[in-house]
Amino acid sequence: MLHNITGIDHALIGVENLEAARTVFEKLGFTVTPRGSHIGWGTANYCIMFAEDYIELLGIVDPSMETNGLDQALADPGEGLLGLALASDDPNATHRSLVEAKLEPSDLLELKRKLELPEGDVLPEFNLIRLTSSAGLSKKHLFICHHLTPELVRRPEWEQHRNGAKNISSIVVVVDDPGSLADYYRRLCGSINVTLTDNTLTVSLGAGNLVFVNDQDIDLLFPGLTIAADMPPAPYLISMTVAVADLGETNSFLVDAGITPQKIANGALRINPAGACGVLLEFVQKRKIS
Incomplete structure (x- = not known):
């Protein structure tokens, strides 16, 4: 980088x-x-x-x-x-x-x-x-x-966590025009680390990503998410995804702790903001590097 x-x-x-x-x-x-x-x-x-x-x-x-x-x-x-x-x-x-x-x-x-x-x-x-x-x-x-x-x-x-957490996988930011930021992040992080797809901008930052999306496309990243009517004007950070060692074990831990995560079709486990101090928090399986 x-x-x-x-x-x-x-x-x-x-x-x-x-x-x-x-x-x-x-x-x-x-x-x-x-x-x-x-x-x-x-x-x-x-x-x-x-x-x-x-x-x-x-x-x-x-x-x-x-x-x-x-x-x-x-x-x-x-x-x-x-x-x-x-x-x-x-x-x-x-x-x-x-x-x-x-x-x-x-x-x-x-x-x-x-x-x-x-x-x-x-x-x-x-x-x-x-x-x-x-x-x-x-x-x-x-x-x-x-x-x-x-x-x-x-x-x-x-660095040892009972939920198996290993690293921050992504942070998602809502902005008015993700595409307008592409040139800046190419200059900051290198063109090879910046991808613009259908007006969603993804910046690869080592093991994690910084993702920019507009408010009309949030549902593409977060299927089933209900956006509150009082969300702040853009830009604002909407979510954090944490990679875990074993997603099944993470789910079992949360359930045993009295927390019922929402299971998303893409495999993620979602904790709504009310359960994580205002953060839309998702757990995903950590990718294996071959």
């Missing part, structure tokens, strides 16, 4: 009550890390770690402090997917390359957060590059992340 971008780094989910969200996702079979907090802000998170990517549950713990816009997002449109971070293996090279390609990246930002471990707090460090709104999402919705201290945020036991 171009610009030292290696795939998906993480997806962000904004939640009204962080502790309640942790309970929801644990019941869904995910292992949740210890809590982290953002230095100087009133926000905190729990993470769901996989081998190469992860999910971040993000909530407000002190509304008197800066929330980086999370308060506005939770007010309208409410809980649900907030954004997607792409991964870079060399943030300095990524930034130089994006500038040379005239893709208008932000400055290279340095961030830290506190991770509350039983043995004591640690400070994971990150580099961040925000992308232009030409990407079809705001700069807060799509950015590039590099972990300077990955050993602090990943432990083998955190």
